[in-house]
Amino acid sequence: MPLLHESDLHGSLQDPVLGAISFLNEVMGRHPGAISFAPGAPRLPHLRDADLSHYTDVYLEHLRTERGLSEERARRLLHEYGPSRGLINDVVAAALSRDLGVPARPEALVITVGAQEAMVLTLRALCPSPGDLLAVATPGYVGILGAARLLDIGVVAVPDTDRGPDLGALRAACRTARAGGRRVRALYVAPDYANPSGTVMDRADRHALLSVAEEEDLLLLEDGAYAFTAPPGTDVPSLKALDRDTRVIHLGTFAKVCLPGARVGFVVADQPVTGPGGTRLLADDLAALKSMVTVNTSPLSQAVIAGMLLEHGGSLADLGRDRAQVYRENLAFLLDALDRHCATPELTGAVSWNRPRGGFFVRMRLPVPVDTALLERCAAGHGVLWTPMAPFWIGDAGDHELRLSCSYLDQPAIEEGVRRLAGFLHDIVPTPTHTRTRTS
Numbered sequence: 001m002p003l004l005h006e007s008d009l010h011g012s013l014q015d016p017v018l019g020a021i022s023f024l025n026e027v028m029g030r031h032p033g034a035i036s037f038a039p040g041a042p043r044l045p046h047l048r049d050a051d052l053s054h055y056t057d058v059y060l061e062h063l064r065t066e067r068g069l070s071e072e073r074a075r076r077l078l079h080e081y082g083p084s085r086g087l088i089n090d091v092v093a094a095a096l097s098r099d100l101g102v103p104a105r106p107e108a109l110v111i112t113v114g115a116q117e118a119m120v121l122t123l124r125a126l127c128p129s130p131g132d133l134l135a136v137a138t139p140g141y142v143g144i145l146g147a148a149r150l151l152d153i154g155v156v157a158v159p160d161t162d163r164g165p166d167l168g169a170l171r172a173a174c175r176t177a178r179a180g181g182r183r184v185r186a187l188y189v190a191p192d193y194a195n196p197s198g199t200v201m202d203r204a205d206r207h208a209l210l211s212v213a214e215e216e217d218l219l220l221l222e223d224g225a226y227a228f229t230a231p232p233g234t235d236v237p238s239l240k241a242l243d244r245d246t247r248v249i250h251l252g253t254f255a256k257v258c259l260p261g262a263r264v265g266f267v268v269a270d271q272p273v274t275g276p277g278g279t280r281l282l283a284d285d286l287a288a289l290k291s292m293v294t295v296n297t298s299p300l301s302q303a304v305i306a307g308m309l310l311e312h313g314g315s316l317a318d319l320g321r322d323r324a325q326v327y328r329e330n331l332a333f334l335l336d337a338l339d340r341h342c343a344t345p346e347l348t349g350a351v352s353w354n355r356p357r358g359g360f361f362v363r364m365r366l367p368v369p370v371d372t373a374l375l376e377r378c379a380a381g382h383g384v385l386w387t388p389m390a391p392f393w394i395g396d397a398g399d400h401e402l403r404l405s406c407s408y409l410d411q412p413a414i415e416e417g418v419r420r421l422a423g424f425l426h427d428i429v430p431t432p433t434h435t436r437t438r439t440s
């Protein structure tokens with residue numbers, strides 16, 4: 001008799017959202033020759049030449065000169081347990097204030113193990129009771145949907161439009177929750193080239209969302225992961241930069257701009273929290289939660305990220321500029337390859353895709369259900385992989401869509417991958433003749 005049955009374990013383990021990423025890794029492992037448009041990870045050539053010990057030395061020098069630490073003390077900081085709040089808060093806060101207009105004080109920041117940990121900590125703190133709900137602009141990032149599921153936090157879907165979350169639907173969701181004795185605590189939104197929708201919100205829509213958040217007494221969890229990819233001259237201030245009311249908790253990651261393997265992200269949580277002991281910052285509470293989750297983000301990883309920033313004058317924008325340019329070129333190349341290979345008379349009208357100007361992703365709609373069986377068929381028969389979009393939705397609204405990522409491949413691989421994808425699409429899309437045969 002086995003010791004454990006899955007019904008004795010947490011229900012999230014049976015939720016497809018938790019299996020989505022490992023399933024893709026597993027398929028990639030089984031089809032090593034396939035070209036994969038699945039990972040939203042940075043392209044490896046960027047990372048190959050990263051001199052980690054040099055970046056660590058740059059940060060050690062910062063500790064000596066800016067914080068007046070001895071050589072020995074500075075090195076010990078990197079080798080020992082560190083503060084849960086983080087070690088490099090001063091460097092990150094300066095970069096955020098300077099580049100994103102995010103008025104981040106070091107003490108209002110927590111340096112986390114990726115944006116993912118920031119999501120978990122923030123949701124844990126904001127949703128103390130079963131009646132607390134998270135609204136998510138959908139299709140939404142699987143990381144936030146999975147974090148909510150793990151914490152047993154109910155999620156309400158707010159449809160994403162091409163201008164951001166549908167504000168009427170958001171208001172209605174808040175009203176419905178209140179009528180049922182529940183409350184929507186926060187909306188998760190990625191206003192800059194969201195994953196997977198590619199949506200960008202303009203300044204007026206950001207102000208409108210902030211107003212609704214105030215009227216409905218919501219917090220906004222802003223995810224800025226892809227803001228750095230905005231084409232020059234098109235970037236709009238982040239929600240946090242426009243926030244006059246500490247409504248916005250800003251979540252960030254260094255995975256896309258620096259190194260995903262460092263696992264460093266951050267959260268700006270400058271909301272005052274009052275209690276019998278006085279007033280503190282929400283960041284203090286997130287740090288307290290973190291002390292029971294990962295204790296602290298690896299000081300060695302933090303040193304590498306801070307060193308990378310300092311090497312670029314302490315500027316996130318400078319650090320991300322070249323990489324953003326490569327991603328935009330890849331995205332333009334992917335869209336061009338789709339036009340050349342997939343805009344054929346057979347596919348036109350049946351297959352469609354969006355045309356984002358930044359971010360990592362293109363979203364494609366097919367006339368057939370897009371599930372894991374279809375992905376297997378594509379991998380085995382055509383040697384190309386992508387991400388089914390169903391896990392990004394709540395319910396089955398997205399079961400005819402797939403996501404293509406431009407970040408991981410170089411242009412020759414994108415070209416070959418799209419050529420293979422086109423072969424697959426021509427195979428599966430019913431031609432008018434097939435349709436007639438089936439219906440007659």
Ligand SMILES: Cc1ncc(COP(=O)(O)O)c(C=O)c1O
Nearest residue numbers: 114115116141195225253255265
């Ligand atoms: C929307 C979004 N947020 C955050 C992240 C990065 O999270 P992390 O820092 O945990 O790698 C990703 C990565 O795929 C993402 O797509």
